[in-house]
Amino acid sequence: MLIKKSSDIKSSEITPKNALLNRRTFLAGTAVASAAVATGLAWRELAAPSIVAQANTKIDGIQKSKFSTSEAITPFKDVSSYNNYYEFSTEKEEPSKLAGNLKTRPWTVAIDGLVKKKQTFDVDAIMKMATPEERIYRHRCVEGWSIVVPWVGFSLSELIKRADPLPKAKYVEFTTLEDPKQMPGLRVPVLKWPYLEGLRMDEAMNPLALLCFGMYGEALPNQNGAPLRMVLPWKYGFKSAKAIVKISFTEQQPVNTWNLSAPSEYGFYSNVNPTVDHPRWSQKTERRLGEFRKRDTLMFNGYGDQVASMYSGMDLRKNF
């Protein structure tokens, strides 16, 4: 139906023969070029390894946690190939392909700011500070999708106890790795690097706040924030900083990167809240990866019993 018949040619469009020959060559060339591009794209897709193989190390002695949900766990393949990790790329499928070479050992985490004693911990030493627990958490992205992940780690409070912050420390700030040699996305100034996040002290001490180094029983894949990340299930995903290199204790509310980028869209708290829309899209519903229908988003992502009291009396519209 869309193909014009040759009888549609108007006499005004009949071209001299020499022009016609050029045109034929040109158009034939174009056709060949398009076909080549299409083939190339198809080939690239067939040939590209979808996920960089990683030596996954099993974590021993993992305990169950009372905070785990019994909801269906999102497949590992989805959680490890669909990542917002702008240090590698702003395309979600890319970090799984680009993060393979990230060196996660040796790795140290500096404890800084308002503490009795500034010190540096090796990540392997941190992992031994407490018994690793499996916490099956709901994880809700600010973009409107969600997953259920069996993270491995322990409460951040375990580390904070050992860091021994001074009484005037009111906030915790997380600084993440900024190494453009290993993280190609850092060469693009889409955000201000390094990626920073922060919590109020009571939020950081809440047992739900997970200092995480594994998922699905194994060490974290690089694209999921190895070797050490935060997981804050009642907040939008971007609050959970990945590849942490420094934890500072401060008196002033720390800057967080997305808030710096768009203050009207991403607040410091960023608690999951279906009643406060993102200025450009609704937060009422979410798409759980693997599900066809959208589901209702829950206040505090369903963790109100554990966290709501920390925000009592606060206007959550203002403190979004």
Add this chain to the structure above:
Amino acid sequence: MAIRWLKVVLFLGCLVPVARLGWRAYTNALGANPIEFITHSTGDWTLILLLTTLTITPLRKLTGLSALIRFRKMLGLFAFFYATLHFTTYIWLDKFFNLHEMLADVLKRRFITVGFLGLVLLIPLAVTSTAGWIRRLGGKRWQQLHRLIYVSALAGVVHYIWLVKADLRKPLQYAAVLALLLGYRIVAWLKGASRKVASAPAAPVRVGQE
């Protein structure tokens, strides 16, 4: 004859993106969030085809290959085809035909408002794309109506710019191409206007297919 075959090639070529989506769906290769993948892919192809449609006239004038015009209608209709798929994905797989919610979205969210506008403006162009409609409207009026594609393409690009979180590179690439294509027309128009002022003999204007 050659043109006819090239049209077949172009027709099939324009179906590649949707065939690819179908193949990926069949082989379970749409990634972790298939609906988002389909939405982004159909949106991208709408913009690519809109911009390709807008490339025909400048390319024709610059190369003298006037026969290129004969591919424009098909490109424009395929742009509409992908825009419709894009919208269908949204209304079906995102809103599940909840018209109330859709209306709220269109009124409240500016990136949806402008995207919706871009689609709606393409409808009269698709409807009047036939030779019969060119005749009924008359070449000049038809041509004036079809300038709506400029607004539609602009709306599409703005829709994309307003959607992204922080990385504006891709939408700005589309914006740059659009600026070039519209810039060409503005320059051509200004030149034409100044020529008229100088009352030089006007170039013959072909009505109907411009």
